Amino acid sequence: MMENAELVNNPDVSFYNSGSRKGILSWLLSTDHKRIGIMYLVAMIIFFLTGMTLGFLMRLEMLPGARSLMGAQTYNELFTLHGVIMIFLFIIPGIPAVFGNFFLPIMIGAKDVSFPRLNLMSWYLYIAGGLIVILSLLTAGGPADTGWTFYVPYSIRTQSNVSLAVFGAFVLGFASILTGLNFITTIHRLRAPGMKWFKMPLFAWGLYSTAWIQLLATPVIGITLLLIILERFFGVGVFDPALGGDPLLYQHLFWIYSHPAVYIMILPAMGLVSEIIPTFAKKNIFGYVPIAISSLAIAFIGYLVWGHHMFSSGISDTSRVIFSLLTFLVAVPSGVKVFNWVATLYKGSIDLRAPLLFVLSFIVIFSIGGLTGLVLGSLNTDIHLTDTYFVVAHFHYVMFGGMGLLFFGGLHYWFPKMFGKMYNERIAKTACILFVIGFNSLYFPMFIMGYLGMPRRYYDYLPQFKPYHIISTVGSWILILGILIMIFNLVKALRGKEKASMNPWGGTTLEWTVSSPPPLENFDQIPVITKGPYERE
Amino acid sequence: MSNESEIIVTQNSEMHIHRDDEASKIGMWLFLFTELLLFGGMFILYAAYRFMFSDAFSIASIRLDRIIGSVNTIILLTSSLTVVLSITALKRNQKKFAIFLLLFTMICGLLFLVNKYFEWSAKIQHGIYPKGPEMANLPDGEVMFYGLYYVMTGLHGLHVLVGLIFFTFILIFVLKNKITSENIQKFENSGLYWHLVDIIWIFLFPLFYLIHAY
Numbered sequence: 001m002m003e004n005a006e007l008v009n010n011p012d013v014s015f016y017n018s019g020s021r022k023g024i025l026s027w028l029l030s031t032d033h034k035r036i037g038i039m040y041l042v043a044m045i046i047f048f049l050t051g052m053t054l055g056f057l058m059r060l061e062m063l064p065g066a067r068s069l070m071g072a073q074t075y076n077e078l079f080t081l082h083g084v085i086m087i088f089l090f091i092i093p094g095i096p097a098v099f100g101n102f103f104l105p106i107m108i109g110a111k112d113v114s115f116p117r118l119n120l121m122s123w124y125l126y127i128a129g130g131l132i133v134i135l136s137l138l139t140a141g142g143p144a145d146t147g148w149t150f151y152v153p154y155s156i157r158t159q160s161n162v163s164l165a166v167f168g169a170f171v172l173g174f175a176s177i178l179t180g181l182n183f184i185t186t187i188h189r190l191r192a193p194g195m196k197w198f199k200m201p202l203f204a205w206g207l208y209s210t211a212w213i214q215l216l217a218t219p220v221i222g223i224t225l226l227l228i229i230l231e232r233f234f235g236v237g238v239f240d241p242a243l244g245g246d247p248l249l250y251q252h253l254f255w256i257y258s259h260p261a262v263y264i265m266i267l268p269a270m271g272l273v274s275e276i277i278p279t280f281a282k283k284n285i286f287g288y289v290p291i292a293i294s295s296l297a298i299a300f301i302g303y304l305v306w307g308h309h310m311f312s313s314g315i316s317d318t319s320r321v322i323f324s325l326l327t328f329l330v331a332v333p334s335g336v337k338v339f340n341w342v343a344t345l346y347k348g349s350i351d352l353r354a355p356l357l358f359v360l361s362f363i364v365i366f367s368i369g370g371l372t373g374l375v376l377g378s379l380n381t382d383i384h385l386t387d388t389y390f391v392v393a394h395f396h397y398v399m400f401g402g403m404g405l406l407f408f409g410g411l412h413y414w415f416p417k418m419f420g421k422m423y424n425e426r427i428a429k430t431a432c433i434l435f436v437i438g439f440n441s442l443y444f445p446m447f448i449m450g451y452l453g454m455p456r457r458y459y460d461y462l463p464q465f466k467p468y469h470i471i472s473t474v475g476s477w478i479l480i481l482g483i484l485i486m487i488f489n490l491v492k493a494l495r496g497k498e499k500a501s502m503n504p505w506g507g508t509t510l511e512w513t514v515s516s517p518p519p520l521e522n523f524d525q526i527p528v529i530t531k532g533p534y535e536r537e
Numbered sequence: 538m539s540n541e542s543e544i545i546v547t548q549n550s551e552m553h554i555h556r557d558d559e560a561s562k563i564g565m566w567l568f569l570f571t572e573l574l575l576f577g578g579m580f581i582l583y584a585a586y587r588f589m590f591s592d593a594f595s596i597a598s599i600r601l602d603r604i605i606g607s608v609n610t611i612i613l614l615t616s617s618l619t620v621v622l623s624i625t626a627l628k629r630n631q632k633k634f635a636i637f638l639l640l641f642t643m644i645c646g647l648l649f650l651v652n653k654y655f656e657w658s659a660k661i662q663h664g665i666y667p668k669g670p671e672m673a674n675l676p677d678g679e680v681m682f683y684g685l686y687y688v689m690t691g692l693h694g695l696h697v698l699v700g701l702i703f704f705t706f707i708l709i710f711v712l713k714n715k716i717t718s719e720n721i722q723k724f725e726n727s728g729l730y731w732h733l734v735d736i737i738w739i740f741l742f743p744l745f746y747l748i749h750a751y
Contacts, residue, residue, distance in 0.1 A: 189563065220574055237667070246586075
C-alpha cells in the first residue's frame with residue numbers, strides 16, 4: 001500500500017496517467033474530482049450542442065414565419081425542450097459542476113472534495129436526469145409542450161410527456177443539491193492551512209454562495225415537481241383549480257426555486273471574472289472583500305425576489321411593490337462587482353489574451369442584460385413588456401451572455417491547466433468576436449420587437465416584425481459559426497502537440513502552482529498560505 | 538478520535554482523504570436542511586389552503602382517527618429516545634444493549650408504518666382518496682385537505698421507511714464491528730435523520746388530527 005502511495009503521489013505524472021484502471025472504466029468509476037469535472041464537461045457540451053440545435057431550428061422557423069418549417073405544436077415542443085435542456089442541464093449545473101469540481105479543491109489547497117463518492121454519484125444522477133429528459137422526447141405522448149416553467153393547470157392536463165420531463169428535472173435537482181452539499185463541506189473543512197476565509201480565491205466565494213442556494217432552494221422545486229407528477233397520476237388536487245387548488249401557488253413555489261436558480265447560474269460565473277481579470281491586468285484585485293460579500297448578498301437577496309416573475313399573474317399590489325423594491329436591491333451588489341472589476345483593470349498592465357476578451361465582452365453584454373432587467377423589475381414597464389420578446393432578449397443577455405459566455409471564457413482560461421495543451425489564440429479570439437457579433441444581432445432586435453409588442457412563444461408573427469426577425473436569424477448563424485470555430489479550435493489543440501506550461505497566463509492562485517495537467521493528488525505537499533490569492537511580489 | 542486517519546484505497550487504488558467525522562456531520566446537517574425545505578414547500582401549501590378553506594379543513598379533520606394518530610406520536614417519540622440511548626450505549630461499549638435498543642427503535646418504526654397502513658386503508662375503504670367515489674360529494678376544501686393529508690403523511694411515511702433501511706445497515710455494521718465506539722459517526726447521522734422524521738411528524742400530527750374543536 002505504501003508503495004502504491006508513493007507511485008500515485010508522483011508530481012510529474014498527470015492524473016490522466018495515474019490509477020490502476022484503464023480505458024473507459026478509469027473514468028466511470030473514478031472518484032477523482034478532476035476526472036469527474038472532465039466527465040461533466042463532455043456531457044455538458046453534448047447537451048449544449050443539442051439545445052443550440054433546437055434554438056437554431058426555432059430561429060430558422062422564424063425567418064419566413066407562418067407554417068414553413070414546423071407548426072405550432074412542434075414549435076411549442078422545441079422551445080420547451082430548448083429551455084429544459086439549456087437551463088437544467090447546462091446553465092444551472094455548468095460552471096460549478098465542471099470548473100467547480102476540477103478547480104475548487106486545487107484552489108483551496110485540498111486533494112479532493114469532502115465526499116468523493118457522493119461526487120461521482122451526483123454525476124450519475126445528472127446523466128440519469130439528462131437521459132430521462134431526452135427519453136421524454138421519444139416515448140408515446142410526445143415531448144412536453146408547456147414551456148420550461150411547467151405552469152399548471154396546463155401541465156396537468158396536457159397529453160404530452162410532462163411527467164417524464166418533470167421527473168428528469170427532479171433527478172437533476174438531486175444532483176445539484178448533492179454537489180452544493182459537497183462544496184460547502186469542502187470549503188469549511190479542507191482549506192489549506194493559513195487560508196482564512198478572506199484569503200480564499202473569489203471563485204471559491206462564488207461557489208460557496210451558489211452552493212447555499214443550491215441547497216436551500218432546490219428542495220422546494222423538488223417537491224413542487226413531485227406534486228405535478230402526483231396530480232397527473234393520482235389526481236391529487238393540489239394546484240388544479242377544478243379541485244379547488246390555486247395555480248398561483250404553483251407559480252410561487254416554482255419561482256421560489258427558479259429565481260434563486262438564476263443566481264446559481266451567474267454567481268460562479270462572476271467568481272470566474274474575478275479570477276480572470278487580476279491575472280490579465282497583472283494586478284491585485286480591487287475590493288476583494290466587497291466582491292466576496294456581494295456574492296453572499298446576491299445569494300441572500302436573490303432568495304426574496306421571486307415575485308417579480310408574477311407581476312401580471314394577479315398577486316396583490318402590496319406584494320408587487322415589495323418584490324419590485326427587492327428586485328432593484330439586487331442591482332446594488334451586482335453593481336459593486338462590476339465597478340470593482342473595472343477598477344481592477346484601471347492602471348493595470350493589461351494583456352488582452354483570449355480569456356480576457358471573453359470577460360470584457362461579458363461585462364458589456366451583462367450590463368445590457370442587467371439594465372434591461374431593471375426595466376422589467378419596475379411594475380409599470382413590466383406590464384407592457386411581460387411575455388414579449390423583450391423578456392426573451394433580457395434573459396438571454398444575462399444567462400447566455402452571462403453564464404454561457406463565461407463558461408467558454410473559463411474554458412479558455414483553464415484549458416491549458418485541464419489538458420496540458422495550448423490552443424491557437426488568434427482563432428480563439430476570432431471565435432469570441434464572432435460570438436459577440438452574432439449574439440448581439442441575434443438578441444438585440446428582440447428588445448425592439450418586444451417593445452413593439454411581439455409576444456414570445458409564437459411560431460408566427462405579423463409582417464411589421466419581419467426585418468427584425470431576419471436580422472435575428474442571421475445573427476444566430478454567426479453565433480453558431482463562432483461556437484463551432486471555438487470548439488473546433490479546442491479539439492484541434494487537444495490533438496495538437498503544443499504543450500502548456502505550468503503557468504501560461506501568470507496567474508497567482510494555487511492551481512497555477514501545480515503542473516499542467518495536475519497530478520493525481522494535486523499537491524505533493526499541502527501548501528501553507530501566507531498571502532492573499534491575487535497578491536503579487 | 539477524529540485525528541485518527543484511516544487510509545482508504547478505492548477501486549482505482551487512488552488514495553483518498555482520511556475519515557473526517559466533522560465533515561460527515563456537517564454534510565448530514567446540510568442534508569437535513571434540504572429535507573426541511575422539501576417539507577417546507579408542503580407546509581406553505583398547507584398554510585395557504587387552510588387559510589382559504591379553514592372551515593372545511595376543520596370538518597374534514599374529524600374523520601381522521603385521533604387515537605391512532607396519538608398512538609403513532611407516542612411510538613415515534615419513544616423511538617427517537619431509544620435511538621439516542623442506543624448510540625450512547627454503544628459509545629460506552631455496551632454493544633448488546635445498544636443492539637437491543639436499536640432493534641426496539643426499528644420495531645417502533647415498523648409499528649408506525651403498520652398503523653399508518655390500517656389508517657389509510659380505512660379511509661380508502663370509505664372511498665376517501667383522490668378520485669375516490671366519496672370525494673366527488675365533498676366540497677373543494679375537504680378534497681384539498683385529504684389530498685394534502687395523503688401527500689404529506691405519505692411522504693413522511695416514505696421517510697420512515699428510508700430511516701428503517703438506514704438502521705438495517707447500521708445494525709449489520711454494528712454486528713460486524715464496523716461501527717464501534719471509536720467510529721460511530723454513521724450511526725449518529727442516522728440518528729439525526731430519525732429525529733428529523735420525528736420532528737416533522739410532531740408538526741403533521743396537530744395540523745391534521747387536532748385542528749377540530751369538539
